Amino acid sequence: QVQLVESGGGLVQAGGSLRLSCAASGRTFSGYTMGWFRQAPGKEREFVGTIDWSNITYYADFVRGRFAISRDNANNTVYLKMSTLKPEDTAVYYCAARGLGGRSSSAYGYDYWGQGTQVTVSS
Numbered sequence: 001q002v003q004l005v006e007s008g009g010g011l012v013q014a015g016g017s018l019r020l021s022c023a024a025s026g027r028t029f030s031g032y033t034m035g036w037f038r039q040a041p042g043k044e045r046e047f048v049g050t051i052d053w054s055n056i057t058y059y060a061d062f063v064r065g066r067f068a069i070s071r072d073n074a075n076n077t078v079y080l081k082m083s084t085l086k087p088e089d090t091a092v093y094y095c096a097a098r099g100l101g102g103r104s105s106s107a108y109g110y111d112y113w114g115q116g117t118q119v120t121v122s123s
Contacts (some may be wrong), residue, residue, distance in 0.1 A: 002026040002097045002112040009093060009117030012085055016121070020080040022095030022114055030073040033098040035110055036080045038091035038119075045094070047105040051078065058103050085121045092116040 008020040022034065036048040049059040051069045059067065066085075071078040078095060096110035104110065 002029070002032065002099075004095050004097060004112055004114035006093065006095050006114045006117040009119045011120045011122060014085060014087055014121055014123050016085050017081070017083045018085065018119060020082070020093055020095075020117060020119070022078045022080075024076045024078070024097065029076040029097075031099075031101075033101065033103055034069075034071060034078040035096045035098060035104070036069060036078075037094045037096060037107060038089075039094070039116075040088075040091040043091075045107050046091075047107070048080065048093070050098075050103045050105070052101070052103055056103075058105070060105070082119070085119075087121045087123045090119060090121050092118050 003025045005023045033052045035050040037045050039045040047060050049069045051057045068081045094116045095114045097112040098110045
């Protein structure tokens, strides 16, 4: 089992930045591919990006250089740094862990999920 806890969400003005954290506990963190997803009200959960065990990252097209994922294996934490935020980035952001290696942009490809953290971007 892997437990994931997100933090760092909040209210920010358009153009601002936030850094989300996801603290993991349980099984060996370094071997997991970690993903970030988001879900806005009335919409399906949406892939944001992922980072594998070797720090290779992959992002959704809408990110367009605004977001960056990193991980600190020594502290079992993965980060999502978001810049130039837009009102349409408003959503609950979730981190997820994938134990199969490789990468996936589908929520079904992940085994463990955090509870989410709310990000609200005002215009």
